[in-house]
Amino acid sequence: MTKTEQMKKIRDEVFELKNSPLYQYRTENGFFPVIGEGNHDADIMFIGEAPGRNEAKTGRPFCGAAGKILDDLLASIKVPRENVYITNIVKDRPQNNRDPLPEEIEIYGPFLDRQIKIIEPKVIATLGRYSMEYIMKKFGLESELKTISLMHGKSFDSGGLKIVPLYHPAATIYNRDLIKTLEEGFKILKNI
Numbered sequence: 489m490t491k492t493e494q495m496k497k498i499r500d501e502v503f504e505l506k507n508s509p510l511y512q513y514r515t516e517n518g519f520f521p522v523i524g525e526g527n528h529d530a531d532i533m534f535i536g537e538a539p540g541r542n543e544a545k546t547g548r549p550f551c552g553a554a555g556k557i558l559d560d561l562l563a564s565i566k567v568p569r570e571n572v573y574i575t576n577i578v579k580d581r582p583q584n585n586r587d588p589l590p591e592e593i594e595i596y597g598p599f600l601d602r603q604i605k606i607i608e609p610k611v612i613a614t615l616g617r618y619s620m621e622y623i624m625k626k627f628g629l630e631s632e633l634k635t636i637s638l639m640h641g642k643s644f645d646s647g648g649l650k651i652v653p654l655y656h657p658a659a660t661i662y663n664r665d666l667i668k669t670l671e672e673g674f675k676i677l678k679n680i
Contacts, residue, residue: 510580520547524575533609544581557657616656641673
């Protein structure tokens with residue numbers, strides 16, 4: 489089975505994920521699950537937390553205000569968006585754009601795990617504290633976990649895979665001072 493076929497299988501399973509606490513909210517509002525997009529052979533994989541309203545309306549990750557910031561950050565290190573893979577842990581939008589709940593991360597996490605196996609990135613850049621915690625634990629780096637302000641822009645190694653925790657681009661919407669910090673974090677990705 490090709491990588492594209494494997495990703496389509498994940499998409500189909502998430503579409504039918506009736507045991508998700510977010511399934512009814514998605515279907516009642518005409519939202520789409522947001523599986524991810526980009527290069528299935530990407531060296532860098534970006535993992536956010538959960539889709540926002542624009543993402544759930546279109547089925548595309550990071551297509552709203554935070555996506556524009558992400559695009560600008562990618563451009564700052566001269567990496568085209570189509571060369572990376574972008575996804576979230578939780579594939580459906582939580583109500584009122586709230587943080588994902590532990591049981592939602594537990595339900596959707598295995599889909600993300602499969603995506604990581606399919607893509608085999610060299611670098612995983614986590615966007616936000618929920619994806620940072622999930623990925624650090626998944627790759628045996630739980631003992632390294634601290635607050636995101638202490639982890640942002642640092643590189644961790646797990647069997648040759650580099651993990652770089654970064655602030656979520658949306659954080660810069662509420663705190664413009666963080667944009668320089670995020671730009672510095674992206675330079676780490678370029679250097680790797």
